[in-house]
Amino acid sequence: xxxxxxxxxxxxxxxxxxxxxxxxxxxxxxxxxxxxxxxxxxxxxxxxxxxxxxxxxxxxxxxxxxxxxxxxxxxxxxxxxxxxxxxxxxxxxxxxxxxxxxxxxxxxxxxxxxxxxxxxxxxxxxxxxxxxxxxxxxxxxxxxxxxxxxxxxxxxxxxxxxxxxxxxxxxxxxxxxxxxxxxxxxxxxxxxxxxxxxxxxxxxxxxxxxxxxxxxxxxxxxxxxxxxxxxxxxxxxxxxxxxxxxxxxxxxxxxxxxxxxxxxxxxxxxxxxxxxxxxxxxxxxxxxxxxxxxxxxxxxxxxxxxxxxxxxxxxxxxxxxxxxxxxxxxxxxxxxxxxxxxxxxxxxxxxxxxxxxxxxxxxxxxxxxxxxxxxxxxxxxxxxxxxxxxxxxxxxxxxxxxxxxxxxxxxxxxxxxxxxxxxxxxxxxxxxxxxxxxxxxxxxxxxxxxxxxxxxxxxx
Numbered sequence: 001x002x003x004x005x006x007x008x009x010x011x012x013x014x015x016x017x018x019x020x021x022x023x024x025x026x027x028x029x030x031x032x033x034x035x036x037x038x039x040x041x042x043x044x045x046x047x048x049x050x051x052x053x054x055x056x057x058x059x060x061x062x063x064x065x066x067x068x069x070x071x072x073x074x075x076x077x078x079x080x081x082x083x084x085x086x087x088x089x090x091x092x093x094x095x096x097x098x099x100x101x102x103x104x105x106x107x108x109x110x111x112x113x114x115x116x117x118x119x120x121x122x123x124x125x126x127x128x129x130x131x132x133x134x135x136x137x138x139x140x141x142x143x144x145x146x147x148x149x150x151x152x153x154x155x156x157x158x159x160x161x162x163x164x165x166x167x168x169x170x171x172x173x174x175x176x177x178x179x180x181x182x183x184x185x186x187x188x189x190x191x192x193x194x195x196x197x198x199x200x201x202x203x204x205x206x207x208x209x210x211x212x213x214x215x216x217x218x219x220x221x222x223x224x225x226x227x228x229x230x231x232x233x234x235x236x237x238x239x240x241x242x243x244x245x246x247x248x249x250x251x252x253x254x255x256x257x258x259x260x261x262x263x264x265x266x267x268x269x270x271x272x273x274x275x276x277x278x279x280x281x282x283x284x285x286x287x288x289x290x291x292x293x294x295x296x297x298x299x300x301x302x303x304x305x306x307x308x309x310x311x312x313x314x315x316x317x318x319x320x321x322x323x324x325x326x327x328x329x330x331x332x333x334x335x336x337x338x339x340x341x342x343x344x345x346x347x348x349x350x351x352x353x354x355x356x357x358x359x360x361x362x363x364x365x366x367x368x369x370x371x372x373x374x375x376x377x378x379x380x381x382x383x384x385x386x387x388x389x390x391x392x393x394x395x396x397x398x399x400x401x402x403x404x405x406x407x408x409x410x411x412x413x414x415x416x417x418x419x420x421x422x423x424x425x426x427x428x429x430x431x432x433x434x435x436x437x438x439x440x441x442x443x444x445x446x447x448x449x450x451x452x453x454x455x456x457x458x459x460x
Contacts (some may be wrong), residue, residue, distance in 0.1 A: 001115025056086025162205030289373015301353030318351030
């Protein structure tokens with residue numbers, strides 16, 4: 001980082017600090033997401049924002065080797081006591097927090113002390129992948145669906161007791177939670193988050209909010225901000241929000257589906273093409289790359305032992321490596337949108353992922369896989385028009401439909417063997433992802449489903 005860039009950051013921070021003071025903000029939360037999918041934070045008073053934006057805030061790189069229970073893996077590139085890096089807030093995303101009076105928020109880039117990108121910084125990786133996409137003449141738009149279960153906040157217990165009793169998708173549940181959902185909608189709007197819809201979901205006490213698609217890095221930022229806003233609004237209402245893949249053992253669990261579209265010269269490559277269902281050839285190849293690399297992508301998209309309690313057939317979780325038009329049991333669901341609106345709405349939904357994921361790793365991985373699909377020029381296989389669980393094993397095998405890996409150890413092995421993704425992520429980050437996933441797998445190797453669900457219920 002040169003002197004000119006530091007001066008630019010300093011001037012931007014002076015302007016931002018003045019605005020924050022005028023809005024009675026005292027403290028700014030600076031967040032990043034670690035390899036285990038936990039949002040970590042350092043906070044600075046507004047009086048120190050200029051210094052933080054110019055010179056960064058010191059932070060140990062040890063957090064890249066944290067597990068979800070805050071234990072630390074002694075890895076090859078992370079997990080030791082030596083070293084330091086700097087957290088630089090991205091002030092273009094600086095947001096006054098509607099549900100936390102006196103607070104603002106900004107995501108950070110984690111840089112080395114000389115101002116270069118830290119090799120394990122996931123947000124910098126996502127930005128590099130977006131730049132690589134642009135080098136090929138493309139942009140992408142992405143959005144995360146956010147599901148959560150609302151429970152009663154009991155200081156004496158970590159049990160989950162649903163805060164609403166209404167049926168799945170039922171208006172009764174909205175009636176029960178009207179004030180809560182009203183406050184949440186207002187908080188999101190006040191923070192500039194454009195929600196497309198909010199509604200009750202299938203599981204006990206579960207809701208979902210969908211937001212508009214954005215640039216991939218912005219979409220990852222919005223995921224973090226939306227989730228923490230839901231958490232804060234819940235606390236203010238005497239409730240508790242769980243984003244865990246399995247809030248209750250035997251329950252449905254929370255997904256973190258990703259919607260994405262590829263654009264070139266202002267046109268959506270998933271619409272008005274000559275490939276299947278109106279895709280262009282490049283969208284077909286991009287999607288094929290994601291499908292091909294999906295077992296390895298689970299290492300970043302399903303990061304918890306609880307993920308594999310959710311990723312099972314006939315739960316609309318996408319447990320099979322297959323795709324289809326509006327097929328909610330395949331890992332990839334192609335969405336055309338309504339006739340006349342497909343030029344805007346057509347997209348690919350990745351259903352297998354959940355909210356234990358680091359969203360920056362997710363967008364980087366999806367772009368890397370898609371670019372490899374374009375480079376390989378491999379078309380998508382035939383789409384699946386039925387529930388894959390309803391086919392016999394022989395027919396699934398004949399059609400190349402495989403169940404996705406069933407454990408963190410399995411996806412770590414798949415990721416480790418994926419040359420395209422490990423090269424895109426770099427040796428330091430790729431190795432650390434594998435180490436953290438295997439350590440998390442070992443932690444729960446002898447645990448029951450109930451023990452896993454309880455252990456991570458309030459971690460995400």
